[in-house]
Structure formats: C-alpha cells, structure tokens
Amino acid sequence: MNRFSPLLAGAALLSTPLLVSAETAVAPAPNGIEFPADYRDWKVISVSHRTDHHSMRVILGNEIAIAAARRGETLPWPDGTILGKVVWKEGAEPDWAPAIAPQAFIHVEFMEKDSKKWAETGGWGYARWVGSDLKPYGNDTNFALECVGCHTPVKGRDWVFTTPATFPPLPAGH
Amino acid sequence: MNRFSPLLAGAALLSTPLLVSAETAVAPAPNGIEFPADYRDWKVISVSHRTDHHSMRVILGNEIAIAAARRGETLPWPDGTILGKVVWKEGAEPDWAPAIAPQAFIHVEFMEKDSKKWAETGGWGYARWVGSDLKPYGNDTNFALECVGCHTPVKGRDWVFTTPATFPPLPAGH
Numbered sequence: 172m173n174r175f176s177p178l179l180a181g182a183a184l185l186s187t188p189l190l191v192s193a194e195t196a197v198a199p200a201p202n203g204i205e206f207p208a209d210y211r212d213w214k215v216i217s218v219s220h221r222t223d224h225h226s227m228r229v230i231l232g233n234e235i236a237i238a239a240a241r242r243g244e245t246l247p248w249p250d251g252t253i254l255g256k257v258v259w260k261e262g263a264e265p266d267w268a269p270a271i272a273p274q275a276f277i278h279v280e281f282m283e284k285d286s287k288k289w290a291e292t293g294g295w296g297y298a299r300w301v302g303s304d305l306k307p308y309g310n311d312t313n314f315a316l317e318c319v320g321c322h323t324p325v326k327g328r329d330w331v332f333t334t335p336a337t338f339p340p341l342p343a344g345h
Numbered sequence: 346m347n348r349f350s351p352l353l354a355g356a357a358l359l360s361t362p363l364l365v366s367a368e369t370a371v372a373p374a375p376n377g378i379e380f381p382a383d384y385r386d387w388k389v390i391s392v393s394h395r396t397d398h399h400s401m402r403v404i405l406g407n408e409i410a411i412a413a414a415r416r417g418e419t420l421p422w423p424d425g426t427i428l429g430k431v432v433w434k435e436g437a438e439p440d441w442a443p444a445i446a447p448q449a450f451i452h453v454e455f456m457e458k459d460s461k462k463w464a465e466t467g468g469w470g471y472a473r474w475v476g477s478d479l480k481p482y483g484n485d486t487n488f489a490l491e492c493v494g495c496h497t498p499v500k501g502r503d504w505v506f507t508t509p510a511t512f513p514p515l516p517a518g519h
Contacts, residue, residue, distance in 0.1 A: 210512075211388065211389070215385070215403050215431075217447055218403050218447060219444050219445065219446045220394040220401070220444070220445040220446075222443045223443035223444075224443075229389050229392050229403060231389070257510070257512065259510055259511070264507075266498045266502065266506060269396045270393050270395050270397075270506065272391060272392070272394075272508065272510075273392060273508075273510040276510075276512075276513055279512075279513070303513045303515065305514060324440045324441065325440045325441075328439075328440065332441055332444065334439070334446065334447075336431070336433055336447040336450075337433070337447070337450040337477070338384075338431065338450075339453070339478075339479055340477075341477065
C-alpha cells in the first residue's frame with residue numbers, strides 16, 4: 172500500500188475535525204447560550220449536598236467569577252461572571268458509607284451575568300444540559316422562568332444560592 | 346528627601362520579599378512535604394460530605410492526577426499524582442436549609458504518589474495543614490502512620506477513598 176496515497180491523506184485530514192466535532196459538539200440552550208466546553212477545567216467556588224434532591228454538587232466559576240469570589244466582591248457579581256454547577260446523584264462511598272459522594276451525572280447548569288443582555292431575568296442568563304449526552308434543557312426561552320422562580324428566594328443575594336467557600340491562605344488584609 | 350537614598354532603596358528591595366513571605370510562607374509538613382501554594386487553582390476530582398465528621402469536602406488534583414482521572418487510569422494512580430482535599434464544617438445554606446454547604450475551613454490535606462520515595466507508607470506521602478493559619482499537622486514523621494491507618498480500608502484502591510466524578514462529555518470510546 173502506498174503510504175502517500177492522496178485518498179488516505181484526504182481521509183486523515185478529514186478525520187481529525189470530525190472526531191473533534193463528535194466529541195465536543197453540544198447544542199446550545201434555547202436562549203442561545205453555548206455550552207462552555209472547558210467547564211471541567213474551571214476552578215472551585217464551593218460544593219453542596221442537596222439532601223432534599225439527593226444530589227451532590229460542585230460549583231465552578233470562570234476566571235471573572237473566581238477573581239470576584241477571591242476579592243469577596245460578589246454582591247453583585249460582576250458582568251462576565253459565569254457560574255457552573257455540576258450535579259450528580261448522591262450515594263455512599265464504597266469503603267466508607269457515612270461519606271456521601273457523587274454517583275451518576277445528572278446535569279450541569281450555568282448562570283452568566285450580563286446586566287443588560289439578561290435584564291428580563293434579573294441580569295442572569297440561565298442554561299442547563301442534562302444527562303451524559305448533554306441535552307439542552309427546555310423547549311423554548313420560557314424555560315428560564317422556571318430558573319428564575321427557583322432562584323427568587325436569593326434575589327437579595329444577586330440571585331445566587333452559593334456562598335464562595337474559603338481557601339486559605341487568605342489575601343493580606345482579610 | 347533624596348529619592349535615590351541607598352538606605353531607602355535597600356528598604357524597598359527588602360520589602361517585596363518580606364510581603365510575599367508574609368502572604369505565602371507556610372511551614373512544610375514534618376515529613377518535608379511543602380505546602381502546594383497554588384492548590385486552590387487545581388481542577389476538581391470529586392466532592393464529598395462526611396456525615397459522620399459533619400464536614401464538606403472538595404477533592405482536587407494536580408495536572409498528573411487530572412489527566413489520570415480523565416483517562417480512567419487510577420489503579421494505581423501514576424507517580425507524580427497529588428490529590429488535595431479541602432475540608433470545611435458542614436452547615437445549611439442560608440436560604441435553602443436542605444442544602445448542606447461549607448462553613449468554616451477546617452484543614453486541607455494532600456497525598457502525593459512516589460512509589461519509591463514513599464514506599465514505607467504505601468507509595469504515598471501524606472501532609473495536612475490545619476486552620477486558616479495552615480499549621481502543619483503532626484509533631485514528627487510518625488504522623489503519617491495515622492494517615493495510613495485511616496486509609497487502610499482502601500488499600501485495594503491504591504489507598505484512595507475518592508472515585509473521580511464524571512464530567513461529560515466523555516472522551517470518545519467511553
């Protein structure tokens with residue numbers, strides 16, 4: 172076989188973008204928010220255990236969010252903030268039952284702050300992707316009303332449930 | 346006053362390292378492990394809620410750990426892995442009581458894998474820093490025996506309690 176076959180070379184050139192596409196293409200949310208493909212590389216804001224929902228969560232932030240959290244300036248969060256929440260079913264750790272840890276992935280959801288663009292929903296744009304195939308949540312833009320409804324108890328906290336956790340050492344002056 | 350006074354210049358030169366030192370100097374663990382000053386920038390391996398210890402945790406990894414977790418190759422974890430666990434007291438979220446979230450920081454602890462260097466403690470070197478002033482845990486190197494004792498139930502999991510959580514999309518072939 173000719174190692175330099177133009178046909179094979181063409182196939183090789185095509186295969187790379189197709190593979191990338193198959194691995195990363197996730198449909199946007201109904202309001203147009205794109206899936207942040209690098210979210211799992213984001214830094215930690217906090218964690219939580221919803222005992223009522225039987226789920227474990229990690230709350231991540233993009234760089235603007237992390238910088239704001241570390242400065243303690245999150246009321247309000249600055250425009251450009253994106254907060255991500257990864258949600259898994261709860262379950263006992265296999266060798267230490269009183270430790271509750273993530274089991275199957277449920278969904279990942281995001282809030283992005285843009286006071287003007289998202290003025291109708293409190294300055295935040297919402298998006299959620301469900302299941303390991305990351306199906307966008309909601310059939311149309313009305314899905315965000317459900318998000319706003321659930322977040323209404325924390326309207327006075329700029330619509331955010333999460334309090335950033337402490338990661339010592341603290342900056343000088345804190 | 347002479348802006349170019351050698352005395353003032355000397356003071357200025359000294360002041361920068363002194364400030365840096367005050368912000369970042371953390372004493373090493375009794376076994377010589379240095380505090381990983383950038384741990385809060387590490388990526389997430391998983392989270393947990395120790396209902397017996399009334400604490401919330403996030404488990405972070407250095408780049409070698411994250412790469413191993415994403416490849417699913419953690420039995421054993423490769424040499425060079427460092428796992429970090431940040432531990433806070435548990436408490437209810439202020440506006441959603443069934444959600445348990447971090448309160449005060451308790452400690453941060455690390456396991457670093459070096460099969461040769463740490464052969465006497467199962468291939469892992471242990472370290473913990475306690476409280477917001479990050480005081481090293483233990484009076485001498487015997488402190489690691491306590492770590493090994495607690496981790497013995499997971500000897501068959503390369504001494505690690507944590508199962509890496511799933512962050513879709515999964516790589517092709519998984």
